[in-house]
Amino acid sequence: MDLSEYSFVIVGSGLLGSVVAERITSQLGQKILLIEKRNHVGGNCFSEVDKETNIEFHKYGTHIFHTDNERVWKYINQFTNFNSYRHQVLSSYQNKIYQLPINLETINSFYNITLKPFEVDDFLARLKTPLEKAPSNFEEKAISIIGKDLYEAFIKSYTEKQWQVDPKQLPASIFNRLPFRKNYHESYYFDKWQGVPTDGYATMFNKLLSDKKITVLLNTDFFSVRNQLKKNAIIIYSGPIDKFFDYRFGKLSWRTLSFHQETISVEDFQGNAVINYPEKEIPYIRIHEPKHLHPERNYTTEKTIIFKEYSMKDDGKNPFYPILSDDNQQKYDLYKKEADQLKNVFIAGRLGDYKYYDMHQTIEKALDIFETGIAPQIGTIS
Ligand SMILES: Cc1cc2nc3c(=O)[nH]c(=O)nc-3n(C[C@H](O)[C@H](O)[C@H](O)COP(=O)(O)OP(=O)(O)OC[C@H]3O[C@@H](n4cnc5c(N)ncnc54)[C@H](O)[C@@H]3O)c2cc1C
Structure with missing residues (x-):
């Protein structure tokens, strides 16, 4: 495959990369090469169906869509409907269950x-x-x-x-x-629009990327094919910013998570999608039970799946959350300065901006990059 024929190269198929890819093809009619190092599209929002129970789960942690932003809501509804799920978090402490955020209850x-x-x-x-x-x-x-x-x-x-x-x-x-409430409100979010994609995140990403002008290269690290790309291609990079510059100012540090799946022979294990485990003696921080994310689905199985979530320092392989320290901020500022000098390269997203974004914020960022950064350049692209 000749990678040098693409004027637009997107690195990473998470929300940032996928929304920009959709915009460029649908609005500008241009071909896109989308490079993804994992074996699936969707980044950390990816969902998958458990073969034994048929229950859909979020591979990288429970993802609830919530926004007050009409522009983002209208945009994403072109690719999915959302169900009526409303997020509620509980916390287990000394074998009793409490509501979170801390409220009157x-x-x-x-x-x-x-x-x-x-x-x-x-x-x-x-x-x-x-x-x-x-x-x-x-x-x-x-x-x-x-x-x-x-x-x-x-x-x-x-x-x-x-x-x-x-x-x-x-x-x-x-x-x-951290929210703290003096009333009985138990909804985790108060945003106007909330839910989980009715057909799952994987289906939503497949729709976002359905245009034939988008070529997706899975299992491919951008850095291993970088020298085969067109010299003046516009690159939208949503990987870690320090890696893009070969760690020239040192490595940024991250926390990561790991999820351990168990299949349990009861219809309902914990009665809620997420329960926190704040006690020191318990090694995991949360248990997720994805069955509860789709109240509209009729899961008939007598089994359920749960995921115990563990938090740890990242070894560079699977960055999740930036660690906000002065040292990291100083390094990031140096990388950002370099990034701002580059012509034809946009570095963004939760890894590129070294910043936690909710999904609606990532979509807004992608729409802005397209509208103010990429679309105005179209006449200059060869
Ligand atoms: C545990 C967790 C729970 C969350 N829950 C929620 C929630 O409930 N609600 C909400 O709104 N948001 C939630 N979020 C935030 C949400 O995941 C992000 O907003 C969103 O995933 C950001 O999209 P992105 O495209 O920037 O990054 P990502 O989704 O991480 O996508 C980046 C992609 O780039 C690929 N990549 C990186 N480097 C390379 C390379 N060198 N070559 C090729 N590909 C590369 C990666 O494999 C990845 O697929 C959560 C985040 C986490 C970590």
Whole structure:
């Protein structure tokens, strides 16, 4: 196959690469070479059907689509419908199940009381040791808001297991991102549009990439074919930014996850898609039961599948979450400066931008790259 005939090369078939590929073919009528090193398209959103039970699962962790962004919602609905699934997370602590984010039900159940919303602040204030100065780290901030008991039960060890870092070393500002509710609202997201693709993420990606002008090369690492590409091809690269520059400023560090599947001979194992396990003694951080993601499907099997999720430092093979430290940020800034100098190369996505993006944010980023970066150049492409 002659790779040098393509003026557009996309690296990575996750949402970033697939949306840009769809836009270029449908709006500009151009041919695309899409290079993917895994044996499937879809990046980390990929879903697959378990052969024994027929249950669809998300191979790289439970993915719930949620957005308030109409432009993104209208765009993605061209390729899939979404079911009515609404995400709710539970947490197991000392063999009891609680609601997450921490809400009035969590507090009442934890302390075995029946507070009303307007009584929560006074109740928590009585449990707190007054701080002499403003909280200077994640732990101090958490305790200043929810008190020591709830923090230690649901957040401290969970954070340590997930990030392998002492929460005292995390900035106080991170706690502001964790929702805390003084009412009984149990929905994890409040976005206007939510759900899981009715026919699964794999089908959605196949539709996104269905145009015959898109050639997908699976099991292929971009770096092994880079020298066969057209010299002035426009490259949209959604792999790790440090690798693109051959780690010239040092390696960025990442956390990764591994998922251990079990098939269990009961119809329903835990009654919910995701349950957190915050206790130190339990090695995994969550159990996923994907059957619950499709309430509209009639899974008739008497069996279910579950996935225990473990968090660990990445060895460079499977980066999931960027580790936000000053050192990593400084390295990323150097790479970004290099990337901004390049003509004809767009580096983006969760690996390219070294940033956690939800799916709707990734789609918006891809639409922006197409509209403001690629489409205006079309007259100049040979
Ligand atoms: C555990 C987890 C759970 C999540 N849950 C949610 C959720 O519930 N809701 C939500 O909105 N978002 C969720 N997200 C975020 C979502 O996964 C991302 O927004 C999305 O996957 C980003 O797409 P991307 O294209 O940037 O990256 P990716 O999906 O990672 O795609 C990048 C692709 O590039 C390929 N690649 C990399 N390097 C090369 C190379 N050298 N050559 C060829 N191919 C290469 C990779 O194999 C990969 O397929 C979650 C993320 C994680 C990690």
